[in-house]
Amino acid sequence: MSTQNKAKLVREISGTNPSKCMKCGKCSATCPSFDEMDIKPHQFVSYVQKGDIEALANSKSLWKCLSCFACVERCPRDVQPGRIIDAARQIVVRQRGGNYLTADEIPALLDEELPQQLLVSAYRRYKR
Amino acid sequence: MNFSYYPGCTLRNKAKELDAYARASAEALGFALQELTDWQCCGGVYPLGTDEIATKLASVRALAQARDNGQDLVTLCSACHHVLKRVNDDMRNNADIRTRANNYMMLDTPYAGETKVLHFLEVIRDVIGFEELKKKVVNPLTGRKIGAYYGCLLLRPGKVMAFDDPENPKLLEDFIRALGAEPVVYPYRNECCGGYISLKEPQMAENMCSNIHKNAAGFGAECLITACPLCRYNLNKAENNLPVYYFTELLAEALGVKEAALK
Amino acid sequence: MQELKARALELLKNGTVQRVLGWRIGENTYDPEPAFFDSEEAMKDFVYNNFCAANLSKYMIEACKLEGKTLVCLKPCDSYSFNQLLSEHRIDREKAYIIGVGCKGKLSIEKVSQAGVKGILSVTDTDPLQVTTLYGDTTVAYKDAMLSRCHVCKGKDHVVYDELIGESEDTVDADRFAEVAAIEAMSPEEKFAFFQAELSKCIRCNACRNVCPACSCRKCVFDSNKFDSTQKANVDSFEEKMFHIIRAFHVAGRCTDCGECSRVCPQGIPLHLFNRKFIKDINNLYGEYQAGADVEAKGPLTSFTTEDAEPSVVSQGGIR
């Protein structure tokens, strides 16, 4: 897929309009995973604007977002960075070999108390 | 007073007590939770992509069933509540998702978001009322200092969830007060516990939960309550943690039905 | 009916009202006519049966010019027209004593004929209708003899009244906008053919205009010279061509969808389709609006929002 098309796809899947962003940084000010991310939440937006989905797709950030919606809640321009990063994640996991979680690694991750919802949630976010 | 009830997968397994206490408390409060027949797992997280339809269908099925029962749909687990509420909002307000979901479902009557989704706590606040709850308390939890932990999923996004003020919620505090205990307000009660990140990066979740515990303890909380099994799991993994209970456990205790509930 | 008549008589006698606006018995059960009654004697001919379909609210315009109060019998749907006239200051609430009369859906003798009954001699207004014909007795189901408009009734509640007499029933068993939607789904050629065929029947008898409670202008624009220019000869057919569009436009946002236009059209043109198309568009574009439901409400054509749809929606797939 071309760079342009990927950027378009991110816009479509996320249902958001990155052009509304006024670069205030409130998403990055809010994000609890900020320090773990290589590309920061406010940058998600400009990467999509620039069409650089490749960098976004290869970023660590994809797997650090918690979907806690704090950035979505507080964004004054309704840009919803949380949805943008999820769209990028979707594009990755929908490709062959894009899964971030495989069935083989699961047994090692389990423990006695682990609730089912943790597994299904991680499946949904990390895996096709 | 009868409600359709969606327990969710975890309440069938690791969080059986969350469910059991809730059912017993509901009975004590004068309403019944009628479990939907053959509900399916909601998927744990709300599928954010506008093109994700199949992953929303389990929720639509549950919502449509409640509609056909002519009842509001009650949830307990924060994650299930979040997913059902948002899918319902899509079905009501997003014509594209509604059309496509209904095309898959082939229901007798297409579903268009008619069902009202209520969290158990909303039932207590909006249907029963805290005054009424107070009257039903037989074992007031006097003297206990309890921190409410809301997490993310009940509150955000505020426009869709419409649960409480997403930045300064009050519902659980009022709940704690109604049980006779003292609520401890601390600013991290709506900070994320790490959620599903704990599967692959447990250290991240642990750090976040430590901060929450530290903050709550700093304001004098002796224990935390939550509605979510995953939040509880993550919070329990942190070091030096406060005890974490399901809110229904304290509710059942105050209503005097705790022992009976687990039988 | 007896209760209604007795009550009307009582109010007439004790001077609460000077006259009664109701229906006078016709030659047959099925042809009662609107009438004023001003004495006990006159009240002998008063009738209220399931064939009393006429909407009496428009007569109140003239009645309000008379001395004293007029008792008017309004069915639930008529009360919307009454309210709409009230909101346009055409009638005076103080001059009306409203008895909200019950309605179980009104019957039409044309519907009985359309049900295949020929040579009607007499008919009852019961369920089912007992019909005596030249060829013997038969029955027709009530629903089958009901006016089309009653199948999409606005509801059994009166929006304005002084007292209520009689029960009303829900008669809705069809989608109000289904007919309009069916036409919308046609190709332009089909639409055009449909309306050309229908409008070709018009004989410009003005029955629709005369009966319409929204068409209450002192002088209709089609009768005045306000839109003429000096070059225009009287034989010009513009008025006739465009009469129905303009009539519908003039009542848009004011029409309560009472259905009288179609009921009285001697040619059977489904005139209500024009009005209902406007209502459907208004509901879709500007939010649900029922003329006459609220006297204080701002009409859809005398209000706006800054976010209203652009006229281009019509060419971009139309308003559905």
Next chain:
Amino acid sequence: MSVNEEFRPKIVAFCCNWCSYAGADLAGSSRLAYPADVKIIRVPCSCRVNPMFILRAFEKGADGVILCGCHPGDCHYSTGNYYARRRMTLLFSMLDFMGVENGRTRVEWVSAAEGVKFSTVMNDFVEKIRSLGENVRLGDLRCKN
């Protein structure tokens, strides 16, 4: 319908005095051509245009009618174009409902500064009407046969 090269449509353009008429003036002083088929009638505001004017134009043989006014929010009379917008939307929808080609009617918002837009709009509209051909249906929608 085949496109008739020779067909010269009759097009009436109602323009509000404050924005669109001035926009047309600007198109003129900027020498931005559009077909002579368009004839402009000056009205104080788009809200002055009665549906009867539009129907009358069609009756007299117009092939297309366009109404131009100030952009919503910029009306000289502050609210006129909002009313015009509702009226025209409903009127156009009714004509469409009756099977009249919906391309024959149009509303465009053109400001006094938009000479280019005025010219572009008129070129586009004329092209559209030429493609639709002569207006047969509105002349034909008679009540008497």
Next chain:
Amino acid sequence: MQRIGVFVCHCGSNIAATVDVHKVVELARLEPGVVHAEDYQYMCSEAGQAKIGAAIKEHQLTGLVVCSCSPRMHEATFRKCAQKYGLNPYMVEIANIREHCSWIHKDMQEATEKAVILARAAIAKVNLNTPLQAGESRVTKRALVIGGGIAGIQTALDIADAGYEVDIVEKTPSIGGRMSQLDKTFPTLDCSACILTPKMVDAAGHEKIKIYTYSEVEKVSGFVGDFTVDIRKKARSVDADKCTGCGVCQEKCPSKKTLSEFNRGLGTRSAIYTPFAQAIPNVPVIDRDACIKFKTGKCGVCEKVCQAGAINYAQQDEIITEKYGAIVVATGFDTIKLDKYDEYAYSQSKDVITSLELERVMNAAGPTKGHLERLSDGKAPKEIVFIQCVGSRCSDDRGKPYCSKICCMYTAKHAMLIRDKYPDVNVTVFYIDVRTPGKNFDEFYRRAVEEYGVNYIKGQVGKVAPQPDGSLLVQGVDLLDNKQIKMKADMVVLATAIEPNQGVRNIATMLTASIDTNNFLTEAHPKLRPVESPTAGVFLSGVCQGPKDIPETVSQAGAAAVKVIGLLAKDKLTTNPCTAKADELLCNGCSNCAKVCPYGAITYETCLVNDHGIREERRIAKVNNALCQGCGACTVTCPSGAMDLQGFSNKQLLAEVDAICR
């Protein structure tokens, strides 16, 4: 039948090069009503006008059609010309054969044909023209200013200095407005009270100015030059004529727990109070909701201690009706409510305050006597964080979509003042953009950074979390460093968005002045008529029209005053004769026309009508010619065609349509 003369202009070669003017003349002669047609090089020239004059005389013309340039160019010229030669100016129509014809077409034949058709349309219209007379209306030489803040005071002073009577109506017990709550003003840092108080005193002492405080506009009727206004003077419960302003009543009042509006709720006041020491008038009011006497019937301390005998518990509200020629709206602003922004913990901590509250904290007459201290524990803060754009520039429904304009500058001011007075206090400002257009504004902001060491961080704050130790943990971002910041602060100050004052919607409705989606009053033209409302006779001063700072407000106040003076200087106003008119025989009295009238020009009267022998009382629409601006919205709403627009009548427009489609 009209006798019409057609005059075709060559406009040098502008028209004549593309349009065969002779052909136009020739064909125009054939049109009904035309008795004369000619062409000339430049019709607008003196010679051209003389030709028109001669033709009027020679052919006893009753109507003129000039085929020339746009009516927007020379309609006025030819109307004056007609008048000069004894013809009613409204008997002139222009066929625009230049901008709409010769300039855009190349083909001579095509352009000529079109010019002929345009001429025909104009001829058809003139055939139906009727002489119109511009009306006159009187001007009441008194102005009303609604709002007694700096905008209202300045407007009133300027109008009064020009010699006209002006009344100020102020809702609160004193004039002064927001500016009286400010401590210092940017960019000069002079004390707000020091520059405002003299103006308040001037206004109070001016012989042409009358001030109604604790009063509200209740009803407005009439139109430009002739408004009638009802003003409700709320009962003060204190006789202003007797009161000496000694202040003993306030001192002795036992009910002292009401939150002070003037101090933004940061301190308390007594039930009988003046909002601040320099209040004008210096006459207290009794807050009846707080007063023990009014609540329980017992007390009466103020009455006992008042030596002047000024306390009057029985005082009633008073309605004053006054006539005005012009009205100025100067209703000002307030800060938005912050209940949707609790991530900043405004409701959770006393140490999170708005900038306007900080003004009170910094003010010597404020709740802390001017000492910078935390409102929770009175301790001196060491670390202060300012957050910009709180509720401004928000496209969601939590805040306002616009920039509040003043925040960047007052934050720089606050930061500077704090660093100046308390050099040991660290000040950090989180900003999205620093916007400082204005004379000496950017220099001012740079001084805050360069000389006073204020720490500006580009980025927003995500959350303010009160800590167990009483401090505030501020979590923000530094976008230039690409780092998340977590810092402890002792105080957080929010640059809260401003919005028009609450009551403005109601006032706009009374004045039929339009208001935008943000409740700011709309100006007649955003660039060329910024201080006039689209409603004639209503003018705008200050923030009610849009965010602005004090210098801008004062200049706009002066501009509004000039417009008012220009209006009041006239003895009579000429009205536009192209107004709507109802045919009383056709009017249904349905009120739909009044509903769409943007000027409130249509009212209804019950008239005795003789309709072809039937005499009856009818409700008839009446158009006020002084208010009607001639848009025509009413004419289309009227189903019977009773409402018509003079100069653009239904018949005239249809005649044009017919002529074009012929």
